[in-house]
Amino acid sequence: MHHADMTPIGLPPIGSSSKLFAVGWLEPGHDYRRGEVETDLVRKLVDLLINPWQSALTMGRHACGFCRLTGGPTSFHLGMVSDSAVLMGVSNLWLPGDGFLFVAPSLILHYMDAHEYSPPDEFQEAVRACPPMRSMAYLKALLKNGPKELFPATG
Template structure:
């Protein structure tokens, strides 16, 4: 996993670079905002990360937490009866003019490493349509994310 500064183009996915903003691409050695977040935001983000949408044939790569001192957590986490596997998936959240792309590891960064994502990302998560719903897919497409990796 690469470090990408919050709210800069998500260069990890070249095909989406013009349409996206990175959030939560943290790495040891790079400072990040710390504090507490509203649990309603965390709960909403967790729900969106349970089964995140991505176009077919887009490989998600492999993430490890470099903020953890020794184990580099790569596992599933549970919250209120739901489970999210960390380390392989990313979540796309439609914003005002761009799509935010965050690794699902962002849940662990918030929960265990006190990461506070940008306010515009938190607001976008709270008003994000249900994952994989028609409203969600329309919002993603309207911001320039092709629903098929072949039509780029």
């Protein structure tokens, strides 16, 4: 599933929303930004993706389209630290922005690692500013900036 970076993304049953923006939904045949990524940014992204909050609305499992034989790895380990594994392709990162949320697939780590992907600056800033995953501050930021359809339980 391809979505250009920083374009509105829809999740059934929510249509394309001005409060959800895609980052890191890469597919072959669509150009994307390449460049260096800083280790501290990657480390923070790993922290956020180890056990990420998930909406009841899921986008299904997806594989890396650039790794044409394997579909990419099933988990991501930063360096030799084996207890910080992030499962690939099954979860998404819901990242608070300013009046909206970024929605990024966990594969974004693999794209940065193996395919030279460099996410938009706005996204990188939001990663750095993001409160700890599942903390009250994080959940409040989701509620404040995201579409309310994302939280059916809260009406």
